[in-house]
Amino acid sequence: QVQLVESGGGLVQPGGSLRLSCAASGISFSWYTMGWYRQAPGKQRELVARITSGGTIDYADSVKGRFTISRDNARNTAYLQMNSLKPEDTAVYLCNAERFKARLWGQGTQVTVSS
16 A cells, blocks of 8 residues: 655744655655645745755754754655754645655644744
């Protein structure tokens, strides 16, 4: 079964940290560009970070220096380490796998940053 399953979201205070995981199944994981997107209520979905099969990484300007994306091809899992979280980081975070015209999405995990 082809699927992406996110985990690791939750409620955290400003300045705190969370680590999101995206476990993939049914795909040749190492061939795919893995990305993390987020969508806040009333806002468009936006790219947070992505890592290609070759290890090239891009970040949104708003998270540079605070978030780190990584992947473990042996475990078919992508990660997003989020540090120094801000209230404006509150959103549903979605995992994405992309290769040529194939695009897969996870169901999303809620991240809420609030005191």
